[in-house]
Amino acid sequence: MHSFRYVQNQLQCESVPLTSLVKKYGTPLYVYSQETLTDHFTKLDQALSPLEHLICFAMKSNSNLAVINTLANLGSGFDTVSAGEIQRVIAAGGDPRKCVFAGVGKTEEEIAYALSQDIYCFNVESEAELKRISKVALKHKKIAPVAVRVNPNVDAGTHAKITTGTYANKFGIAFEQIEAVYARAARLPNLRLRGLQMHIGSQLTDVKPFRLAVEKVAPLVARLNAKHGFDFFSIGGGLGIVYNPALESGDPQWWKTAPARKILTPETYAKTLVPLLQPLGLKILLEPGRFLTGNAGALLTRVEYIKRTGKKNFVIVDAAMNDLIRPAFYDSYHQIVPLKRSKGAPISSDVVGPICESGDYFAKDRPLPKVGEGDYLALLSAGAYGSVMGSNYNSRSLAAEVLVKGKKSALVRKRQTTADIWANESVANWK
Ligand SMILES: Cc1ncc(COP(=O)(O)O)c(C=O)c1O
Structure with missing residues (x-):
């Protein structure tokens, strides 16, 4: 079963509207049901x-x-x-x-x-x-x-x-x-x-x-x-x-x-x-x-930019391959849906992250509803081999994680701070 569904055009996890979670915890954010x-x-x-x-x-x-x-x-x-x-x-x-x-x-x-x-x-x-x-x-x-x-x-x-x-x-x-x-x-x-x-x-x-x-x-x-x-x-x-x-x-x-x-x-x-x-x-x-875990999780991300080239409509989001490597690693497919459903014809889009690799993408030539800067998307079925394969590539913090039960939600992993990323590193003491 799937506990991510639209209620009055708002994507919910169980009974929690996901927009409330991105407002509270920011993005990229993993949510589990x-x-x-x-x-x-x-x-x-x-x-x-x-x-x-x-x-x-x-x-x-x-x-x-x-x-x-x-x-x-x-x-x-x-x-x-x-x-x-x-x-x-x-x-x-x-x-x-x-x-x-x-x-x-x-x-x-x-x-x-x-x-x-x-x-x-x-x-x-x-x-x-x-x-x-x-x-x-x-x-x-x-x-x-x-x-x-x-x-x-x-x-x-x-x-x-x-x-x-x-x-x-x-x-x-x-x-x-x-x-x-x-x-x-x-x-x-x-x-x-x-x-x-x-x-x-x-x-x-x-x-x-x-x-x-x-x-x-x-x-x-x-x-x-x-x-x-x-x-x-x-x-x-x-x-x-x-x-x-x-x-x-x-x-x-x-x-x-x-x-x-x-x-x-x-x-x-x-x-x-x-x-x-x-x-x-x-x-x-x-x-x-x-x-057990695949369909139980989604990765929520914010649209940062829309970039149109002659050939492509790039939707540039704030999640990246360091948060969810499956598309880059296994050519995996994740369904991508907006947190707020709107009417209108879908546009063929590439959903990409900010990392400096061409492999940093979540979808290519995918018919997606029209979205703009500041909108939020959910990558569904991201609960397995998602956050566990996360890395700090490009000095990006590991995403926060939230567990939902009915109307309740709990932060079950804090977003990593930037200083945490290099907490175990030091500069050699020679000149
Ligand atoms: C020995 C072993 N058992 C179980 C699993 C879990 O596989 P899955 O997530 O496809 O159920 C794996 C996955 O790599 C595995 O190597």
């Missing part, structure tokens, strides 16, 4: 209710403490990729014992920290890492719960930068090698072989690659479980969301209409996968990121 976060979590959780399961929110998609706290209160676990993320879970009131720890480059310090917090499991990406975890666990007199990440070599059919389940990328261990790796891991001290994990890619809008991957890997899980006594099988994240309602609805007047609902739903996902997973008799872990 607690209602959408809750709705998406609950729908997925319910769809999977025939299985014993744990949703581990992939917090790399959005690690704001308020977002983590909202999901922790719904019972979520967390898919983490650094000691910093585990610390964030704890700071937000989440349970480290519901954290899985993934990533190809875990340091000894990070492993020791995760062990000290009794995390649920390490998702291991290589044999070298298995040996390292065993060594650190031995040193700290701990038993480390581990699951190896299998690379099922299934093409997720998504953008190359977010495909992770083929042999052309750095993740996991090849399907054919997994059983031998487990046999060797079973001989390493202080490890408990707790399960198997996979993740084939992100923003999957078709259930087929998920089905192919589970069909391929489930028999392997059954064999490994028989030998090693597993607790769980993690099928990773990757559930896609609607970014472009025009493509989904085929409606050329999409900018006038409410966002379409056509998408890979939790129901279709569960209906396809539950029958394949149930016979395993194991707990099923999921690691959704984008599905």
Whole structure:
């Protein structure tokens, strides 16, 4: 669902008019809807209710403490990729014992920290890492719960930068090698072989690659479980969301209409996968990121200038690629709508930021309602891989973030001050 909608031509998040938020907090501003976060979590959780399961929110998609706290209160676990993320879970009131720890480059310090917090499991990406975890666990007199990440070599059919389940990328261990790796891991001290994990890619809008991957890997899980006594099988994240309602609805007047609902739903996902997973008799872990947070967030920005060249109508806004890098990085589409809806024919526009890169754009040749200096725009579905990928490029401060619940709004990250940007820097003391 989507909690950003027009009420009397004013864009609202839930019951809060967004113009009131830009007046109060300025722009660029991220706004998150607690209602959408809750709705998406609950729908997925319910769809999977025939299985014993744990949703581990992939917090790399959005690690704001308020977002983590909202999901922790719904019972979520967390898919983490650094000691910093585990610390964030704890700071937000989440349970480290519901954290899985993934990533190809875990340091000894990070492993020791995760062990000290009794995390649920390490998702291991290589044999070298298995040996390292065993060594650190031995040193700290701990038993480390581990699951190896299998690379099922299934093409997720998504953008190359977010495909992770083929042999052309750095993740996991090849399907054919997994059983031998487990046999060797079973001989390493202080490890408990707790399960198997996979993740084939992100923003999957078709259930087929998920089905192919589970069909391929489930028999392997059954064999490994028989030998090693597993607790769980993690099928990773990757559930896609609607970014472009025009493509989904085929409606050329999409900018006038409410966002379409056509998408890979939790129901279709569960209906396809539950029958394949149930016979395993194991707990099923999921690691959704984008599905939980993507549609829950919008980036609000102010129009600074309109620049017309012979060929183009540039709408120059105060947000930039340092606030939302997805268009520059992945050629991603974000629906862009004005906070105040007006009548009139759309104008083909390029929406660009102030950074000195031609890649600093949010839309190209996009039919947009006519806007002028001082108007505000919302880039929708910016809740995942948005603010978390923010940077200080061009000495631009990180954006502020607000959480909305019904009629209430709370500032959940202050805008970074300019002095904060260089707070850890100094001038060398030689001449
Ligand atoms: C191992 C793993 N799990 C889960 C996710 C979350 O993916 P998504 O946000 O597409 O659900 C990722 C994303 O990169 C990942 O690498």
